[in-house]
Amino acid sequence: MAVDIERALALTLPTFTVDVERGRLRLFARVIGETDPIYTDVEAARAAGHPDLPVPPTFFFSLILEAPSPFGYFDELDIDLRRVLHGEQAFEYVAMAYAGDTVEISERVVDVTVKRGGGLEFVTKETEFRRGTELLAKATNVAVVRNPEVTA
Template sequence: MAIDRARALAMKLPTYDVQLERGRLRFFAKAIGETNPVYSDLDAARLAGHRDLPVPPTFFFSVSLEADDPFRYLTDVGIDLRHVLHGEQHFAYGAMAYAGDTLIVGEQIVDVTSKRGGAMELLTKETTFSREGEQVAVGTTVIVVRNPEVTA
């Protein structure tokens, strides 16, 4: 079933807050193999000029999964999750985020594109991360959706 582009682009996704905790940032840095001590050692972070542990690279992707139902937006536009593949992820950073910060996370579907005669659709979602009105980062996620009703 094809994605209803107008419905997807008009969808309002709820915002939510995320508290950045030191232990969580350390755990993420370790999980991605980050060896720079500024991401795990508070003294090293401060010596490098940071006020606290900074957010490790790609951390914001994990934050996006903290919504009450992180994939509801897909089912709300009629997408069968059995036909979904994570296609692309990238970030544009505007400011540093640190342990102790509370971020406001906002999400919006910004594009739906059909490929291969409708056999594949690309849904693009932007996620903004802000702190006290300052944009910290924007994450762009592209979800690939296979339409089993169309053969190309």
Template sequence: MPIDPQVIGTELPEFTVDVERGRLRFFAKAIGESNPVCADVDAAKAAGHRDLPVPPTFFFCLEMERPADHPSLVELLSIDIRHVLHGEQGFTYHAPVHAGDRLTFRTKITDVYSKKGGALEFVVRSTEVIRGGELVAELHNSLVVRNPEAAK
């Protein structure tokens, strides 16, 4: 079933998440980051940070922290998860973010389009990351949904 372009402009419920040191340390270890600034508070402060800095792609992990009572994009659009691919993501940074910050995520569907005669549908979303009223980052992400009905 094709994704209705009428969903463009739909806003997902916003949510707030705290940036935790332990998660930042675990992320640094998982990606093989050996710079002590990413795991040691004293090293981070010596480098001019107020706490452990948030690495560039960590916002994607935080965005996945959406509370269970907040529908995901896949749930909101009733998309069969077996047909979903992560298509693209991008980040625009406006201010440094650190452990201890409380961030609010505001997501909106900004585009829906198809390719290959409707066999591939794309849902584009943009997320604003806000700290205390200040825009600190913008996330852009597209999901690719394979439409098995169009491929027949």
């Protein structure tokens, strides 16, 4: 079934908040192989001029998974997850985030591109991360949806 582009662009996704915790930042840093102590040691972070442990690059993606239903927008658009592939991910960093911050996360579908005669549809979702009114970062995720009804 083809993605309903108008419905996708009009879809309202719930905004939610996540508290950034030190333990979670330390674990994430270890998992990605980050060895700079500013990401695991509060004193090292403060000595480097940070108020607390800074958020490592790409950590924001893990916060997206805290949504009440992180992949629920596929259900809302009648997209079968068995037909979805991760296509692309990009981040734009605007300001530093730290342990102790409460981050507000808002998401929306910003584009649907159809290729291969409708056989592939690219659903682009943009996510904003804010501390209060301050924009911290934006993430762009592209999901590739295979339309089984198109065989060409």
